[in-house]
Amino acid sequence: MHVADLPTPALLVDADALAANVATMGATWPGRALRPHVKAFKSTALARELVAAGHDAFCCATPAEMVGMAAAGLGADLLLANEVVDRRVLATMVGATLGSRLTVAVDSDETVDAAAAAGVREVLVDVNVGLPRCGCAPADAARLAERARGAGLEVRGVMGYEGHLMGDVDAKAERVAEAMAILAAAQAEVGGDVVSGGGTGTWDLNRTVTELQAGSYTLMDADYAKVTPFRPALHLLATVVSVNRAGGWAVADVGLKSTSLDHGNPVLDGHRVWFCSDEHTTFAPDRETAWPAVGDRLRLQPGHVDPTVALHEVLHVVRGDEVIDTWPVDLRGWDVRRG
Amino acid sequence: MHVADLPTPALLVDADALAANVATMGATWPGRALRPHVKAFKSTALARELVAAGHDAFCCATPAEMVGMAAAGLGADLLLANEVVDRRVLATMVGATLGSRLTVAVDSDETVDAAAAAGVREVLVDVNVGLPRCGCAPADAARLAERARGAGLEVRGVMGYEGHLMGDVDAKAERVAEAMAILAAAQAEVGGDVVSGGGTGTWDLNRTVTELQAGSYTLMDADYAKVTPFRPALHLLATVVSVNRAGGWAVADVGLKSTSLDHGNPVLDGHRVWFCSDEHTTFAPDRETAWPAVGDRLRLQPGHVDPTVALHEVLHVVRGDEVIDTWPVDLRGWDVRRG
Numbered sequence: 245m246h247v248a249d250l251p252t253p254a255l256l257v258d259a260d261a262l263a264a265n266v267a268t269m270g271a272t273w274p275g276r277a278l279r280p281h282v283k284a285f286k287s288t289a290l291a292r293e294l295v296a297a298g299h300d301a302f303c304c305a306t307p308a309e310m311v312g313m314a315a316a317g318l319g320a321d322l323l324l325a326n327e328v329v330d331r332r333v334l335a336t337m338v339g340a341t342l343g344s345r346l347t348v349a350v351d352s353d354e355t356v357d358a359a360a361a362a363g364v365r366e367v368l369v370d371v372n373v374g375l376p377r378c379g380c381a382p383a384d385a386a387r388l389a390e391r392a393r394g395a396g397l398e399v400r401g402v403m404g405y406e407g408h409l410m411g412d413v414d415a416k417a418e419r420v421a422e423a424m425a426i427l428a429a430a431q432a433e434v435g436g437d438v439v440s441g442g443g444t445g446t447w448d449l450n451r452t453v454t455e456l457q458a459g460s461y462t463l464m465d466a467d468y469a470k471v472t473p474f475r476p477a478l479h480l481l482a483t484v485v486s487v488n489r490a491g492g493w494a495v496a497d498v499g500l501k502s503t504s505l506d507h508g509n510p511v512l513d514g515h516r517v518w519f520c521s522d523e524h525t526t527f528a529p530d531r532e533t534a535w536p537a538v539g540d541r542l543r544l545q546p547g548h549v550d551p552t553v554a555l556h557e558v559l560h561v562v563r564g565d566e567v568i569d570t571w572p573v574d575l576r577g578w579d580v581r582r583g
Numbered sequence: 584m585h586v587a588d589l590p591t592p593a594l595l596v597d598a599d600a601l602a603a604n605v606a607t608m609g610a611t612w613p614g615r616a617l618r619p620h621v622k623a624f625k626s627t628a629l630a631r632e633l634v635a636a637g638h639d640a641f642c643c644a645t646p647a648e649m650v651g652m653a654a655a656g657l658g659a660d661l662l663l664a665n666e667v668v669d670r671r672v673l674a675t676m677v678g679a680t681l682g683s684r685l686t687v688a689v690d691s692d693e694t695v696d697a698a699a700a701a702g703v704r705e706v707l708v709d710v711n712v713g714l715p716r717c718g719c720a721p722a723d724a725a726r727l728a729e730r731a732r733g734a735g736l737e738v739r740g741v742m743g744y745e746g747h748l749m750g751d752v753d754a755k756a757e758r759v760a761e762a763m764a765i766l767a768a769a770q771a772e773v774g775g776d777v778v779s780g781g782g783t784g785t786w787d788l789n790r791t792v793t794e795l796q797a798g799s800y801t802l803m804d805a806d807y808a809k810v811t812p813f814r815p816a817l818h819l820l821a822t823v824v825s826v827n828r829a830g831g832w833a834v835a836d837v838g839l840k841s842t843s844l845d846h847g848n849p850v851l852d853g854h855r856v857w858f859c860s861d862e863h864t865t866f867a868p869d870r871e872t873a874w875p876a877v878g879d880r881l882r883l884q885p886g887h888v889d890p891t892v893a894l895h896e897v898l899h900v901v902r903g904d905e906v907i908d909t910w911p912v913d914l915r916g917w918d919v920r921r922g
Contacts, residue, residue: 251672253917283861305862326862327824328836329878333590351825354877376832376857376865378825407860485666486690486717493715497667501893502917506844506859518715520845521746522622522889523644523665526715538693539668550861554840555893557916577896578592578841 245567247481248541250560253502254481255553256543257290257463257561259568261477265461266297268473269447273456276301279323279440282309282575284459284550287559288316289571294462303440303457307337307580310346316574319344323440325403325457327355327370327378334362336580347400351380356388360395367397368440371430373404373423382426386433401438402431405457410445412471417449424452444468463549467507478552479543480510481560482525484536492528494536498544499523504551510544517544584906586820587880589899592841593820594892595882596629596802596900598907600816604800605636607812608786612795615640618662618779621648621914623798623889626898627655628910633801642779642796646676646919649685655913658683662779664742664796666694666709666717673701675919686739690719695727699734706736707779710769712743712762721765725772740775741766744796749784751810756788763791783807802888806846817891818882819849820899821864823875831867833875837883838862843890849883856883 247256269278275298282291283305291302291313301321304310310322322344328334329352338346349370350356359367369388372379380388389399404427409419424441431439442450444461445468460468463478480503482496496512500520503510509517510525514534518526525544529535536542546552553559554576561569586595608617614637621630622644630641630652640660643649649661661683667673668691677685688709689695698706708727711718719727728738743766748759763780770778781789783800784807799807802817819842821835835851839859842849848856849864853873857865864883868874875881885891892898893915900908 251669251917251919327834329824330590330822352877355824372827372830376827376830377860377863378834379827381827381829483669485668485694488711488715488720490720491711491715495666495717500843500845500890504839504843506839521716524716538691551839557918578590579896580590 247562247565247567250481250567252481252483252541253498255556255559256479256481257559258477258479259561259563261475262293262462265464265474265477266294269458269461270297270299272447274298276321277455279303279455279457280462281305281325281457281459282313284553285462286553286573286575287571288312288318288574290462290559291316291318301455303459306578307333308578309575310337311340311580312575314341314344321345322347323368324348325440327351329354329358331358331362333580334358334364338363340580349403350388350392351378353391356392356395356397360392360397365398366400367392368400368403368438369430369434371402371404371427373406373426373441375405375407377407379404382430385430389434399434399436401436401440402427402434403440404430405441405443406446406450407443410443411467420446420449424450428452444474445471447472460549463553465507465549466511466545466547476545478546478549480546480552482542482544484538484540484542487536487538489535493518493526494528496525496527496542497523498525502555503544503546504548504555506551507548510546512542512544586901586904586906589820589906591820591822591880592837594895594898595818595820596898597816597818598900598902600814601632601801604803604813604816605633608797608800609636609638611786613637615660616794618642618794618796619801620644620664620796620798621652623892624801625892625912625914626910627651627657627913629801629898630655630657640794642798645917646672647917648914649676650679650919651914653680653683660684661686662707663687664779666690668693668697670697670701672919673697673703677702679919688742689727689731690717692730695731695734695736699736704737705739706731707739707742707777708769708773710741710743710766712745712765712780714744714746716746718743721769724769728773738773738775740777740779741770741773742779743769744780744782745785746782749782750806759785759788763789767791783813784810786811799888802892804846804888805850805884805886815884817885817888819885819891821881821883823877823879823881826875826877828874832857832865833867835864835866835881836862837864841894842883842885843887843894845890846887849885851881851883
């Protein structure tokens with residue numbers, strides 16, 4: 245099939261860029277030194293590519309992602325790198341993933357107790373290393389580990405996400421080292437052999453973790469592309485549906501329902517994007533000679549890969565103008581009762 | 584079922600607020616004077632509530648919405664209020680909606696020709712009335728109508744959307760009247776008896792259209808709520824998963840994958856929302872005495888209803904803390920081959 249045969253809007257994955265990104269990351273973080281984060285791509289088919297490259301342990305952000313990965317036979321070592329306090333959800337997840345190895349992050353008495361009550365067996369203590377989000381106070385990590393062990397849970401170690409240091413920040417190497425020193429100190433008190441953390445934005449600076457939680461490197465965000473060698477592998481295919489030369493704009497059939505705007509508008513080379521509405525992007529060419537015609541196809545780069553993928557049902561894998569595969573985005577939503 | 588039994592994140596529709604909004608709008612725009620826009624709620628179950636209130640003609644933004652509405656038996660009079668130039672998509676839509684009445688917007692030679700080639704029978708000429716998006720130049724409307732009639736299409740009239748005047752703008756009444764004067768003049772040249780346009784933000788000012796294309800009034804955006812009497816009927820149910828009193832923040836399990844940020848962060852009464860990440864919202868209470876506990880439930884108001892609904896699989900209809908129904912969000916995506 246040819247890209248021209250696809251209805252729009254559609255997401256395209258550049259097979260060669262994806263393969264290059266997987267190879268670049270795998271050369272530094274081989275095998276289980278990398279724990280790819282499935283929230284970035286939400287596709288078990290893409291996860292299988294990573295297994296083929298030697299990475300068979302994964303991170304998830306939701307119980308539904310955990311269940312979907314296990315149901316696809318990708319449950320060798322799944323980490324729910326997030327806090328869940330709803331015991332029914334956790335118990336349903338445990339029941340739906342029998343035969344898989346599950347580890348769950350905990351950062352409070354409540355999340356420890358919920359994990360134990362739901363039949364979870366293994367946990368990591370999530371330690372706050374500076375990002376204002378989840379994670380216990382470093383001084384509380386040992387106490388939580390003790391509480392978890394007292395409840396019969398195996399404590400595999402710690403995790404901590406330096407999410408505030410992923411972008412182009414000053415003194416990045418020093419600040420990553422400081423954040424990871426907090427995590428290493430907590431691990432010394434907690435015990436276990438896992439130190440999980442990091443991400444695409446610190447892949448070359450984080451020297452502390454035993455496993456890197458990177459996901460965006462696969463399809464690659466525009467922001468991360470400024471600070472890493474990974475290549476943009478995701479584009480949004482659009483059709484020009486209206487052209488108003490007198491007014492000075494044209495309209496494509498992608499909008500805020502097909503590309504997430506939380507990191508800004510999508511980028512269209514050679515054009516300025518004016519704004520997105522539900523199903524439209526209004527834009528103008530940089531040069532008078534570059535006006536598109538109604539029916540022309542365009543490839544835009546989404547501002548933020550992770551939530552854009554979550555807006556779509558499928559990823560079309562392409563090499564140039566040829567569609568070589570179509571992968572379902574099968575890890576969407578939050579319904580933990582599905583497999 | 585009780586709201587406390589729902590896993591989170593979840594979308595809640597306040598049944599009484601929805602009913603009040605439907606009654607308020609229907610009192611001014613009864614029956615087919617209103618053409619509700621399904622893009623706002625993407626649910627055939629909610630559309631059925633509008634049919635019960637007397638409105639059985641609908642607007643859609645995508646061919647997939649058209650097909651879904653027809654498959655649900657809601658095809659009495661469906662308008663694709665958007666331009667589509669892909670003949671295969673249009674032909675699939677026509678083939679999948681036999682027995683329904685379909686009208687399609689056109690604003691160029693290419694969209695007229697595509698509609699005719701695909702077997703569409705009825706069109707509206709989409710006229711630009713000031714919003715930099717779709718719609719032909721007003722002076723071109725009569726020529727396009729003639730081209731359409733020459734291709735065997737029935738021209739029902741015109742549509743024009745004053746989307747740039749929906750919010751709290753200066754001299755709103757005068758500017759709406761000016762935009763609609765453009766549309767009325769085009770209709771006089773085009774012929775037909777339909778003048779379709781308007782929206783929730785101009786429901787009380789637009790005196791020109793024969794049918795109002797409003798959708799957001801059903802569930803109600805925070806922005807529109809400032810300029811209309813409609814009540815917010817959509818909330819996002821969340822669970823507090825982490826509390827860091829020393830740091831000064833707490834974290835709920837809703838994020839930019841469950842609430843669209845294109846109109847800003849969700850609103851949580853009595854709290855300041857700091858930021859959203861994929862599956863988290865970091866926030867802080869306004870008062871020291873209002874700290875939540877891990878496991879507490881919260882109801883947030885999304886910034887923008889339309890794209891937030893599109894992120895979810897179901898709407899839970901509630902009255903207070905009781906869940907009285909669950910409606911699938913069955914008009915998501917762009918796959919026109921489904922029914």
